Amino acid sequence: MRAAVVDVGSNSTRLLLLEGIGPDGAVGERVTTVTGLRRGASADGSVSDDALARLAACLDDYASRIAAAGSPPVVAVGTSAVRDAPNQGAIAALVHDRLGAPLRVVGGKEEAALAFAGARLALGDADGPCRVLDIGGGSTEVVQGGSDGPRHAVSLALGVNRQGDLITADPPPAGDVAAVREASRGLVSAAAGGFPADGPLIGVAGTVTTAAAILNGRYDPDEVHGTTVTAVQVEDVLGRLCAMDDAARRRVPGLHPDRANVIVPGLAILLGALDALGADRLVVSERDILDGIALEWASSGRGPGE
Numbered sequence: 001m002r003a004a005v006v007d008v009g010s011n012s013t014r015l016l017l018l019e020g021i022g023p024d025g026a027v028g029e030r031v032t033t034v035t036g037l038r039r040g041a042s043a044d045g046s047v048s049d050d051a052l053a054r055l056a057a058c059l060d061d062y063a064s065r066i067a068a069a070g071s072p073p074v075v076a077v078g079t080s081a082v083r084d085a086p087n088q089g090a091i092a093a094l095v096h097d098r099l100g101a102p103l104r105v106v107g108g109k110e111e112a113a114l115a116f117a118g119a120r121l122a123l124g125d126a127d128g129p130c131r132v133l134d135i136g137g138g139s140t141e142v143v144q145g146g147s148d149g150p151r152h153a154v155s156l157a158l159g160v161n162r163q164g165d166l167i168t169a170d171p172p173p174a175g176d177v178a179a180v181r182e183a184s185r186g187l188v189s190a191a192a193g194g195f196p197a198d199g200p201l202i203g204v205a206g207t208v209t210t211a212a213a214i215l216n217g218r219y220d221p222d223e224v225h226g227t228t229v230t231a232v233q234v235e236d237v238l239g240r241l242c243a244m245d246d247a248a249r250r251r252v253p254g255l256h257p258d259r260a261n262v263i264v265p266g267l268a269i270l271l272g273a274l275d276a277l278g279a280d281r282l283v284v285s286e287r288d289i290l291d292g293i294a295l296e297w298a299s300s301g302r303g304p305g306e
Contacts, residue, residue: 002072005293006062008091008103010038010081010137011161011262012206013055015062016290017069018297025121025287026294030221031065032206033058034258037081037091038138038161045084052090059098066099074101075297079111079289080138080159108155111289112141116150118291119202122226122283130199133282134289135207135269137161137262140184142192142273146199154191158184160207160262163269170245172264177242180265184272193276201279203229204288206259207266211237212284213254225286231274238267 005016005026013035019028035055040048066074076095082088083105095103106114115134123130127147134141140158145151163180167173212229213219214237241249241264249260259266274280 001298002070003294003297004062004066004069004072004074004099005290005297006074006076006095006099006101007290007293008037008055008076008078008082008095010079010139010159011036012137013037013058013062014290015065016294017065018072018294021295021298025118025291029065029069030290031062033061034256036137036161037085038159041081041085041161044086045081046087047081047085047091052094055091056094056098059094063098074099075293076101076103077114077289077293078103078105080108080136080155081161083107084138108139108141109153111139112143112153112155113150114292114296115141115204115289116143116145116153116292117295118287118289119204119285120147121287121291122202122285123200128199129196131195131197131201131277132204133201133208133270133273133277134204135160135266135273136205140188140269140273142188142195142277144192144195152192152195156187156191158187158269160266160269164262164265167265172242174242177238177264177268180268181272181275184269185275186272188273188276193278195277197278201274201277201282202285203270203282204285207263207270208282208284209286210255210259210263211267211270214252215254217253219254219256221286224284227284228281229284230281231271231279234267234271234274238264238271241267
C-alpha cells in the first residue's frame with residue numbers, strides 16, 4: 001500500500017508519502033513546495049529555465065524524503081502547466097532523473113476526476129451529489145457527480161498564475177481584480193453553469209484552503225478541512241489583501257509567504273466561480289487530487305492512465 005505520490009502542478013509541486021488508505025482518505029506525510037512552473041512561462045506555454053531549476057531543487061528534496069521513507073514506489077503526475085508546455089519532455093526528464101519514475105501527464109478531464117475523488121472525502125459517509133471546484137495554477141476544474149463518480153466535468157484555462165499575469169501593479173488595481181473576477185465568471189458560467197446544483201459545493205487546492213486559513217488566523221489543515229467559507233467572507237479577505245502590497249501580504253497570518261503573489265487573482269477567480277455557479281458558500285477540503293491519485297493507485301496497483 002505504501003507509495004510516494006507526486007503531483008507536479010502549475011503553481012505547487014506536492015508529495016504524499018502514502019502509508020495507507022483510511023476512512024478519511026490517504027494517510028501519510030504531505031509536503032507542498034511552491035515551484036511556480038507557470039511563472040515566467042513563454043507565450044507558447046514553455047516552462048522557463050528558472051522554473052525548471054526550482055522544480056529540480058524541489059525534486060532533489062523529495063528524493064531524499066522518499067529514500068528516508070524506505071524508497072517506496074513513486075507515482076508522479078503532471079497537470080496543467082506540464083500538459084500545456086511544448087518542453088514537457090524536459091520536465092519529465094527531471095522527474096525521471098531525480099525520482100526514478102515516469103511522469104504521467106493527465107488531461108483536463110482526468111485531472112477533474114482525480115480531484116473529485118479526493119474532494120468527496122470531505123463529505124465523510126454522505127453519498128449524495130455534490131460539485132467540486134479545483135482552482136489551480138494553470139487550470140480550474142469544475143465537476144459534478146455523486147458516489148458513483150463524476151457525471152459532468154470541465155477543465156478551464158483559468159488559474160492563479162495564468163490570471164495573475166493580468167494584475168498589472170502592486171497593490172493590485174481594483175479594475176484588474178474586477179476584470180479577473182468577471183472573466184472567471186464568464187468562463188465558468190459558459191462551461192459549467194448548467195451543471196446540476198444539488199448538494200454542497202466543495203473547494204480544493206491552495207486558494208480555497210488559504211482563504212480559510214486567513215479567516216482562522218493561521219493554517220492548520222485539521223482546522224481548515226471541512227469548514228465552510230462564504231462568498232461574503234471571501235469578499236472581505238480579498239478587499240483586505242488588495243489594499244496591501246506584496247511585502248504586507250507576506251505578513252498576513254494564515255497566508256504562506258510564497259502564495260502572497262497569487263492569492264489575489266486566486267480569490268478573484270473563486271468569487272467569479274461562485275457567481276457563475278450560483279453558490280454563496282463552499283465546503284473546504286484538504287483532500288484533493290493527491291488523494292485521488294492515491295485512491296487510484298491503491299485500488300489498481302498502478303498510476304492513472306497506466
